[in-house]
Amino acid sequence: MSPSRRLSLALAWLGLLLVAGWWVGQHLQVSGDLRKFMPAARTPAQKLLIDELGEGPGSRLLLLALSGDAPDTLAGQSTALAEALAGDAHFTLVANGAAAGGEAMLEAIPARLRPYRYLLSPTLDTHAFDAAWLADQLDARLQDLGSPAAALIEPLLPADPTLEVLTLAEAWQPENAPRQLHGVWFDRAGNQALLAVQTTAAGFDPGGQQAAVEVIERAFAQVLGDSPAQLTMTGPGAFSVEVGGRTQREASFIGSLDGLVFALLLLIAYRSWKAPLLGALPLASGGLAGLGAVALGFDGVHGITIAFGFTLIGVAQDYPIHLISHQRPGLSPWDNARALWPTLGTGVVATCIAYLTFLVSGVEGLKQLAVFTIAGLGVAALATRFLLPGLIDTAENGGKAFDAATSPAMAWLWARFSRWPRLGVVAGLLLAVASAAVTGFAPGSFWQNDLSRLTPVPAHLLALDGELRGELGAPDVRYLVVLQTDDAEAALQASERLLPVLQRLRADGRVQGFDLASRYLPSAATQRARQTRLPDAASLRATLEEALADSPFRSDVFEPFLADVATARQAPPLTATDLAGTPLAARVDGLLLRGDHHATALVALSGLDDPAAVARAIEPYGAQLLDLKQASESLVAEYRVRLLWALALAALLLLATVWIALRDSRRVLRVLAPMALTTLLMLAVLRGLGIELNLFHLVALILAAGLGLDYGLFFDHAGDDRDSQLRALHAIVVCSLATLLVFALLATSSIPVLQAIGSTVAMGVAFNFVLALLIVRQTAVDGPPAPSSRDLARSRL
Incomplete structure (x- = not known):
């Protein structure tokens, strides 16, 4: 051309x-x-694993720690940071221990839902709505108005003389609240100001998590000023962002270096x-x-x-x-x-x-x-x-x-390789048996099912995450109590029936705390029962007049209260859908998973001490303790079995493909033998070194097998013609060096996935090359003598 x-x-x-x-x-x-x-879930536990990893209360929680300055400065920074994040659409919840009183609850319950406070609060479960109780409440409010809390109480009094908002505030506070210092949360040592942030983005949305982390970092930079304080973030989202950034940096570096060296290799080779x-x-x-x-x-x-x-x-x-x-x-x-x-x-x-x-x-x-x-x-x-x-x-x-056949370097290499002894059938079988024995009898587990062992998150960050969760009483990321029902109402009722059991487990020290959706949103049945305890408008007005008989309060002040009770008495029960757009929705949605024809109530646990005892206690109530670690391991194991069967079928199809191409059983065996032996040797080396195999090793074995097949096919293609052998050797040397380069670089990565693939494939390239030479190469017919070392020194590859 x-x-x-x-x-x-x-x-x-x-x-x-x-x-x-x-x-x-x-x-x-x-x-x-x-x-x-993730493999398709086949069991209820596995399905919940997938849902929880993406939407559960633990997956969207970021834990923040401010350190490195005086406690009062850190407290001010915590308050400023919480205010900056509170109105951002990337977050559904920002908590630092401040504003835990009435103002916070008024924000949590918007005006359209405020009449529901009597249906959400447990007050009516233990008190009758009569004159005596109302009189006691009004007397308490009179004392409150003479206390430092007057500025908070006075605006609430006309609509809420019983302070149900503050009752809800107390009921909704974390059961194991962190230490308060300067009005915000601190660790027990008083060195770190703590915040808990729940993201809008699901745990399986790395882009959304990345955006949330960037918002937090920008907000912290603005409140930092000249302070030497530092921000530390932990939690699934923070870890995914950190690992994603590190993976991108390493992949970019390895890719750039590999591209440069590969280009240089081809320049030298050709x-x-x-x-x-x-x-x-x-x-x-x-x-x-x-x-x-x-x-x-x-x-x-x-x-x-x-x-x-x-x-x-x-x-x-x-x-x-x-x-x-x-x-x-x-x-x-x-x-x-x-x-x-x-x-x-x-x-x-x-x-x-x-x-x-x-x-x-x-x-x-x-x-x-x-x-x-x-x-x-x-x-x-x-x-x-x-x-x-x-x-x-x-x-x-x-x-x-x-013409690669004229390269003195190739001639010299081929002459040296030709002196290597061939690997006969007996030696090959002995090598295969020995490799299989090492693989089968090596100590330890053969497969690695524990996904946490593959995490590239630094150990000190994992340890810090555990410490912060302990300080904040954050939910356990491994165990969940699960109640599966037909709809959301049944799920809420089931969790209400489970509440006494959970309280008993907490009293016995089996758990330190728990959180469930019915704590924020009672079932419709419970709300209706509380509605029946609310007096009608005429009765309530009469009861209020009686309670005010010896009180300095005027009755007309409490018209908003009468209106709210009348609304609550007639309103339909509040549902999870009604909470959309409110801070309560974030808490309920994370603990109440709703599908088209089913619903699941979750109970988040903290400080779990005895999983077996908890599982036994909740079982009679139709609940189960879900071990996310065990569910993930079963999911991985089932997927691996399916993949191995598919690989077995692929091996038969591969054998058929090579047979159709070569039409000679001896050639077919000679071409496939290096690939098969390499696979056995790789397994033996990995297991001999105590490495438990994971899914990424399987991917690497497939890739290495494909490379080995190519080496065998091209050495076979060369036949016994010396020039063809030299050209094939040149091509395979360049190919193997290029492949070895990129995967050897991957083997140096700090990311376990890249490291597993890189080290396995690099080892496979070496084994495949050597075994192809020992098994597939044929004796050359005629040809010039190998060049001398002087000729070789004057030549290039």
Whole structure:
């Protein structure tokens, strides 16, 4: 192809990529909902796990600690920060211990709901609404007006002479309230001002959590002034933001470094600046194709899908390397691509079969990953086959075509490798048996089901989170009491029946505190029962006149009180829907999960001392103690079993694919043996080092197996022709070095997920390369002698 036609093809290809990139940018919606990477719940406990992780009271709670200055300064900063956050739409609750009295309750109960205070308050459960009780209340108010609290009491008195608002305030206060210092919450040592903030965004919304954290940081910067005080945030949302930022920084650094070194490697390998550019085009095409496929097939693609997808389709960088390394004088790039296509296509199809298992995983995120990877690899391979040959200049180095078969370095390497003993059948079987024995009999658990062991959150932050939860009496993040019913009313009634049991457990020291929705919103049955205890308008007026007989208060002052009671007596019971837009909604919605045909009441526990005793005590009331850790482990275990069965089916399909391509049982076994032995060796090394395997190791094993299959196929493709062997060696050395580089860098990451994949795949690359040489290579027929070390010193790769 002439230079002008090559330039035209390159420009057209780049133009197509730009158009595809624009289309993807217009249609791709990136999602942050981590539940897309959770398996489908199969049990009630697992479903509650998913709901609780996203919407429960613990998942949306951020704990803030201000430290590093004098207590009075910290208290002022706490107050200013709480005021700055209170009106922000990113938060449904901001608490620091201040304004815990009537003003706060008036804000919690807007004017339209204020008459309901007599239905929400437990007062009428123990007191009769008669003249004697009202007289006692009015006498108490008279004394209150002569106290320092007069400024607070006087505005409430006409509508609320019994101070039901303050009764509710006391009932709704945290049961284990932190220490108060200078009017706000502090830790017991008095060194940290504490705040509890509940976000509007769900726990599974990293974007929303990120926005909330940024609002808090900006507000703190404004109240900080010249103070040396510091802000510390803990909680699921804060941790996800911290880990997400660290992951992005590390991925960016590793990606940039890998790109630079990969370009340098290709420049050295092919002695041409065009090679890195040519190698990037199929990979870019595959990446855009993957993004386009998930944009068409799903409502939104998760950010994790994009990150992992580009990692997995990184194997596509091998395709142009094979094409360029196998190019030889006298052979057009089109004929070269045509000759390589059966081998390259077999590897691509086999790799895609492995990722097909993700489509039956039951996890939407993995389905997206499968579509992304299969589309990306397929398009990258097709681009290498049908477009890239048109861009290859066979004589760009002063008219001399590049030929890896003439490289002294390759000849020297092949001569050394040829001296290695072959791995025979017996030796291979012994190696397989030994690896299997190490894998099977290594001490410790084989699988890692504990998701907390994978957390990249620093240990000191986890410890601080535990300390702050203890100080604030925040709910336990592992255990929940669950009541499952048909509707919200039944759930509230069930939690009311459970209340005496919970109070007894608290008195016995089994729990330090608890919180449940019926504490803020009684059931409709309870509200109706309290309505029956409210006197009618005439009776209440007469009762009030009798109570005022010896009081200095005038009866006409209490007309708002009479109106509120009359409204409460006739109003329909308050429901959770009626609380929308009020501070109460945040508390109730987190503890009362409502579906189309079911509802679940949650009881958040703090200071849980004896889970077994709590479980036994609540069981007769239809409640269960949900262990979120155990539920997550069962979810992971069930998903893993399903994935392993799918992988077993994929292995059979892969075997069939290779058989169809090679049509020779000995060649099939020779090509597959390095991949199979590498998998066993990797498992043996991991288990021998005491590493418990997780789902990310499985992904890494699949990726490493695909690489091993490619190495075996191309060594087999070379046959016994020495020049073909050298070209195949050149391609595989460059491919393996490039792959080893990126995954070795990932292995140095502080993120456990990246570390697990990086170290496993890097190990697999080394094993696959060595075993392919020991098993697949054939003895060369004829060929010149290996170069001397002097010749080698004068050569380049």
